Amino acid sequence: NAGVTQTPKFQVLKTGQSMTLQCAQDMNHNSMYWYRQDPGMGLRLIYYSASEGTTDKGEVPNGYNVSRLNKREFSLRLESAAPSQTSVYFCASSEWGTDTQYFGPGTRLTVL
Amino acid sequence: QKEVEQNSGPLSVPEGAIASLNCTYSDRGSQSFFWYRQYSGKSPELIMSIYSNGDKEDGRFTAQLNKASQYVSLLIRDSQPSDSATYLCAVNIRDNQGGKLIFGQGTELSVKP
Numbered sequence: 001n002a003g004v005t006q007t008p009k010f011q012v013l014k015t016g017q018s019m020t021l022q023c024a025q026d027m028n029h030n031s032m033y034w035y036r037q038d039p040g041m042g043l044r045l046i047y048y049s050a051s052e053g054t055t056d057k058g059e060v061p062n063g064y065n066v067s068r069l070n071k072r073e074f075s076l077r078l079e080s081a082a083p084s085q086t087s088v089y090f091c092a093s094s095e096w097g098t099d100t101q102y103f104g105p106g107t108r109l110t111v112l
Numbered sequence: 113q114k115e116v117e118q119n120s121g122p123l124s125v126p127e128g129a130i131a132s133l134n135c136t137y138s139d140r141g142s143q144s145f146f147w148y149r150q151y152s153g154k155s156p157e158l159i160m161s162i163y164s165n166g167d168k169e170d171g172r173f174t175a176q177l178n179k180a181s182q183y184v185s186l187l188i189r190d191s192q193p194s195d196s197a198t199y200l201c202a203v204n205i206r207d208n209q210g211g212k213l214i215f216g217q218g219t220e221l222s223v224k225p
Contacts, residue, residue: 043202
């Protein structure tokens with residue numbers, strides 16, 4: 001099992017460009033999450049999906065959209081990237097009701 | 113007030129000593145508590161979970177929970193240089209979608225040989 005996978009690993013964008021971060025899990029988990037991590041800020045929840053077909057905003061959703069494509073895949077889209085979105089992005093998954101989350105390797109995004 | 117608070121550190125301990133990491137939380141309804149370890153440039157990995165008041169031991173790690181004081185801690189005995197990492201405390205928040213975790217900002221631990 002690969003667990004949680006994320007693509008790409010690194011990305012550099014110019015201000016105003018768009019991109020989609022991909023996440024997939026092979027653990028048959030119902031719930032999936034997107035976080036961003038900035039120095040000294042810990043992990044902040046952007047969006048989450050408790051189950052296929054549902055999505056909800058987290059702590060810092062502005063500037064992002066998500067799609068729960070199926071049970072395995074949960075993508076994060078930046079429509080018009082801004083330098084403030086420079087961060088490391090982590091995807092995670094969990095079985096509904098267990099709270100234990102498993103993380104992907106992360107995407108390091110720089111917006112110039 | 114932040115929902116989950118940790119001292120950011122860095123916390124420096126000599127090799128072989130006990131490292132004590134602390135976390136407080138604000139939601140009295142929280143039922144699940146987690147400690148994640150994160151090496152520089154890597155993703156968080158779960159090292160301990162605790163759900164009931166008291167102590168839970170796993171090898172050199174002991175998690176302690178006191179719900180009345182809204183306090184959870186992690187003790188690392190016989191600290192090794194390989195324990196040098198950032199430790200993240202996470203607490204569950206229940207909502208109508210099932211729940212989510214709120215993370216503290218992390219405590220950086222440095223174990224000196």
